[in-house]
Amino acid sequence: MDLKIDLDLYKQGRLHWREVSSKALLVGPPGTGKTTFARALANTLQIPLLATSAATWLQRGHLGDVLERMSDAFEEARDLAPCILFLDEVDGLGHRHAHGEYMDYWNNIVNRALELLDGIAKSEGVVVLGATNRVGHIDHALLRSGRLEKRFDISLPSIEALAGIFRTHLGDDIEPLIQSALPFLAADSREELHESDGRGDWSPTVRSRLN
Structure with a gap:
């Protein structure tokens, strides 16, 4: 700038x-x-x-x-x-x-x-x-x-940065991405994903598991 x-x-x-x-x-x-x-x-x-x-x-x-x-x-x-x-x-x-x-x-x-x-x-x-x-x-x-x-x-992106990258490039397609991850997560993680706002802003618990 x-x-x-x-x-x-x-x-x-x-x-x-x-x-x-x-x-x-x-x-x-x-x-x-x-x-x-x-x-x-x-x-x-x-x-x-x-x-x-x-x-x-x-x-x-x-x-x-x-x-x-x-x-x-x-x-x-x-x-x-x-x-x-x-x-x-x-x-x-x-x-x-x-x-x-x-x-x-x-x-x-x-x-x-x-x-x-x-x-x-x-x-x-x-x-x-x-x-x-x-x-x-x-x-x-x-x-x-x-x-x-x-x-x-320029370091590797953080989880927050990755979420922003997904939102930028996928837009409304972010939800199918989340759904595709569900079979690989434990039941409690799936529940937390469903409770997210759908924009890729996953909770700290889910972030740690996806990490």
């Missing part, structure tokens, strides 16, 4: 882009909604979302092909600005402490990523949002000030 305020001020000419906190890293286990969060942020800001990943960059080809794909992604983002450049699987870029036969390969990739992240600050209107489930595998330089310095942890 702070970013939305800053972006609105930037569009009005009341805030310089260098004053906007425009780079962040989403950290969380697989399936917790990091990509969904990026889409939601783009919808909130009302700007395009350009999604790519380290796996996309590291497709088959020589080192030069990989570096070119990296540069092309940032160039496309500059052309779309204001927009969000979403980079998934940031940990796949490797780190410069690798040893062995491919040490120079990973050094070049990380160095290019650093150049692009630093250069994007000069390209107004581009928000860079990275995502990872293995933050310990990211080169520390990518996380320093001016790069992916802000970190947001």
Whole structure:
């Protein structure tokens, strides 16, 4: 929400882009909604979302092909600005402490990523949002000030959050879902489910059993 305020001020000419906190890293286990969060942020800001990943960059080809794909992604983002450049699987870029036969390969990739992240600050209107489930595998330089310095942890949803997810996506179909669970519950749990308000707001007892 702070970013939305800053972006609105930037569009009005009341805030310089260098004053906007425009780079962040989403950290969380697989399936917790990091990509969904990026889409939601783009919808909130009302700007395009350009999604790519380290796996996309590291497709088959020589080192030069990989570096070119990296540069092309940032160039496309500059052309779309204001927009969000979403980079998934940031940990796949490797780190410069690798040893062995491919040490120079990973050094070049990380160095290019650093150049692009630093250069994007000069390209107004581009928000860079990275995502990872293995933050310990990211080169520390990518996380320093001016790069992916802000970190947001997206954890597994609580029971309350799951109930909200079901309500959002199922709507009136939430009741059939509850009914489908009845054969697997003890008799007293079934009674409590019937006494619920039908919106997925299960009682603490039922929540603990479903958990």
